[in-house]
Amino acid sequence: MTTERDTIFALSSGRPPAAIAVVRISGPRARVALEQLIGRVPQPRHASLARVRDPKIGAIIDEALALWFPAPNSETGEDMAELQVHGGRAVIAAVLAALAKVAGLRHAEAGEFTRRAFENGRMDLTAVEGLADLVAAETEAQRRQAYQHLKGLLGDRAETWRQRLIEALALVEAGIDFSDEDDVPKDMMARSLALIRPLAEEISKAGTGQGERLREGLRVAIAGPPNAGKSTLFNRLARREAAIVSPFPGTTRDVLELHLDLGGYPVTVLDTAGIRETNDPVEREGVRRASEQAAGANLVLWVVDAAASECQTLRLPAINVASESAAWLVVNKMDLVAEETQRRIESRFDTKEVVNFVSSKTGAGVDELVNAVAGFAERFFTPEPALVTRERQRAHLKETVLALQGAQRAAQDGREEIMAEQLRLATRALGKLLGRVDVEDVLDVIFRDFCIGK
Numbered sequence: 278m279t280t281e282r283d284t285i286f287a288l289s290s291g292r293p294p295a296a297i298a299v300v301r302i303s304g305p306r307a308r309v310a311l312e313q314l315i316g317r318v319p320q321p322r323h324a325s326l327a328r329v330r331d332p333k334i335g336a337i338i339d340e341a342l343a344l345w346f347p348a349p350n351s352e353t354g355e356d357m358a359e360l361q362v363h364g365g366r367a368v369i370a371a372v373l374a375a376l377a378k379v380a381g382l383r384h385a386e387a388g389e390f391t392r393r394a395f396e397n398g399r400m401d402l403t404a405v406e407g408l409a410d411l412v413a414a415e416t417e418a419q420r421r422q423a424y425q426h427l428k429g430l431l432g433d434r435a436e437t438w439r440q441r442l443i444e445a446l447a448l449v450e451a452g453i454d455f456s457d458e459d460d461v462p463k464d465m466m467a468r469s470l471a472l473i474r475p476l477a478e479e480i481s482k483a484g485t486g487q488g489e490r491l492r493e494g495l496r497v498a499i500a501g502p503p504n505a506g507k508s509t510l511f512n513r514l515a516r517r518e519a520a521i522v523s524p525f526p527g528t529t530r531d532v533l534e535l536h537l538d539l540g541g542y543p544v545t546v547l548d549t550a551g552i553r554e555t556n557d558p559v560e561r562e563g564v565r566r567a568s569e570q571a572a573g574a575n576l577v578l579w580v581v582d583a584a585a586s587e588c589q590t591l592r593l594p595a596i597n598v599a600s601e602s603a604a605w606l607v608v609n610k611m612d613l614v615a616e617e618t619q620r621r622i623e624s625r626f627d628t629k630e631v632v633n634f635v636s637s638k639t640g641a642g643v644d645e646l647v648n649a650v651a652g653f654a655e656r657f658f659t660p661e662p663a664l665v666t667r668e669r670q671r672a673h674l675k676e677t678v679l680a681l682q683g684a685q686r687a688a689q690d691g692r693e694e695i696m697a698e699q700l701r702l703a704t705r706a707l708g709k710l711l712g713r714v715d716v717e718d719v720l721d722v723i724f725r726d727f728c729i730g731k
Contacts, residue, residue, distance in 0.1 A: 282305060282355075283304060283382075283383050284303065284304025284305060284307055284309075284310065284381050284382045285302070285304055285382070285386075285389055285393075286301060286302040286303075286310070286373070286382055286383075287300070287301055287373075287384060287385035287389075287730035288373065289301040289390070289730035289731065290364070293364050293366045293369055294364055294365050294366060296364055298362050298363065298368070298369050299360070299361050300359065300361075300362065300369070300372055301357070301358075301359055301385075301390060301730060302357065302358040302376065302382070303351070303355050303358075303385075303390055304382075305355070305381075306379065306382060307356040308345075308356055309380075310376060310379050310382060311343060311345065311358050313332040314329050314330060314332060314375055314376070314379075315327035315328065315329055315341075315343050315360075316330070318345050319344065319345045321345050321347055322344065322346060323344070324342045324343070325342065325343050326340065326341075326342060326343075327342070327343045328341075329360060329362060329372060329375070331371070331375045331378070332375055332379060338362075338368065338371045338375060339363055339368050341360045341361055341363075342361040343358065343359070343360055343361075344358065344359045344361075345357075345358050346358070346359075349397070352394055352399065353394045353397060353399065354394060354398065354399045355393060355397065360372060387728060387731075388728075390731055391405055391731055401432045401435075401436075401713075402432075402711055402712030403430075403431045403435065403670065403710065403711065403712075404426065404427050404432050405712070406426065406666070406669075406670075407423050407424070407425070407426030407427035407430075407666075408427050410422070410423035410426065410666065411423035411424055411427055412728070412731065415536070415538065415543055416541050416542055417538075417541035418491055418542050418543070418658065419491055419492065419543055422488065422491050422492075422663065422666065430664065431483075431665065431666075431670065434483070434664065435707050435710050435711055438476060438479070438677075438707055439704060439707040439708065439711070441472060441476055442473070442476070442700060442703055442704045442707065444472060445700055446469075446700040446701060448465045448466075448468050448469040448472075449693055449696055449697045449700060450697055451465055452465030452466055452469075452693060453693050453697065466688050466691075466693055466696060467688075469688070469696070469700075470688045473681050473684055473700070476681065477678055477681035480674055480677055480678050480681070481678045483664045483674060484670075484671050484674035484675060484678070488663025488664065488665050488666035488667075489665075489666060489667065489668065490657065491542075491543070491658050491663065491666070492667075493543075494542075494543030494545050495543065495544045495545070495575050495653070495654045495657055495658070496547065496573065496574045496576075497544060497545065497547065497575065497576045497578060497650060498547045498549055498573075498574035498576070498577050498578070499511055499547060499548050499549060499578050499580060500578070500579055501579050502581065502582075504582065505582045505609055506582065506637045506638070507549070509609075509637035509638060510580060510609060510635070510637040511533065511546065511548035512637075513637050513640060514535060514537065514546055514647070515535045534546070534547055535548070539647065539650060539654050540651045540654065542651070542655065542657075542658055544654055547574065574602060575602050576604070576650065576653055576657075577602065577603070577605070578605055578607045578633075578646075579604055579605065579606050580607045580609050581606065581607070581608055582610050583609060583610045583618075583619075583622060583634075584613045584614055603631070605631040605632070605633060606626075606631065606632045606633070607632075607635060607646065608634045608635070609637055610636060610638070611634050611635060611636045611641065611642065612636040631649075633646045633649065673707070673709050673710035676702075676703075676706040676709075677703045677706040677707055677710075681700075681703050683695075683699040683702075684696045684699035684700050684703065687699055
């Protein structure tokens, strides 16, 4: 005997107050919920004006647009309804309270609507991840990448690979099971091998992109000695007093973050403590964090004081940065030195060096620095759509490639059973990528990042 699944409901639009609020209902009793709240079920996929009433006392709560999406042609694959009510807090609270009074209905958990869409075959796991990224997208480039994954950029390709693997596996298994039959070709393993060789290369290339970069954004660390004007530059970029500015060295103790959209690309700018030797334990921790952030950043802006030019400090030190990262010298406080000194400073640098001359106080040269960072971001991110945007996806593709390589070695040794097993492992790895097998351990992690009502 099977138990009827719960019907869930939740506010699916933004935080109130708002002009309109969308309340979603999904499950076998969605029809009953509409009948009890508005007295009827509208024509499928047509908006209908209705009065929403409390099912217990019959009092009118609001006038709304009601929509009805019968299964399986709905977003979740179940019977589904929407009520578009006025977006005041009291209205929303009353509608949700009215739904809670309908037997068999309960509030949805985070990501439960999307999880039901996945479980009912309306989406694969790569599309679910694309939807999560689309909801979280803050820049145009992130939106484009997320939307492509939602619409099957990786999922459709992976399903095609899986079907080709199944075909290759069927050839090998036919050769094993019917080896004594005269009408079965004797070159099954060779034919299978011809299928998987180009497939292994194709999947291997698919996993080499840097799609995670666009999700995580470019990290730019503003670093340098104390009192070089790092926090003033940070505030100039933020266009507000985000960091405390003081003439006393060691003011910045913790790492501050600023999120920017530069040319459609996500950039996180980090203001760090001045790097120097100190006996102050709090400042020493700030210096440690500053060094750590500089080491992990994609671009380090090493800020120095132009007024200290005679002290040989206008240089880029040997900063510990990652192999694919870069470090630029930013000569700040150019407004505090005479024009002759400015020319002398500028002449000290080779044209091949990336050096920016700015005044954080007046703003001179800051726009040019921002444009240079935007150009760096454009080069940093993959220009073509990345097939892989998460480490989970990359791991399953790597697992697939390793299994295919094992299958090729087994074929060369004439070991049909081992080849078949390796092909089964490769097919299973792609199944896990799409969410078709053995993914319970990752589902909770993925769906917990969704908001209620999605």
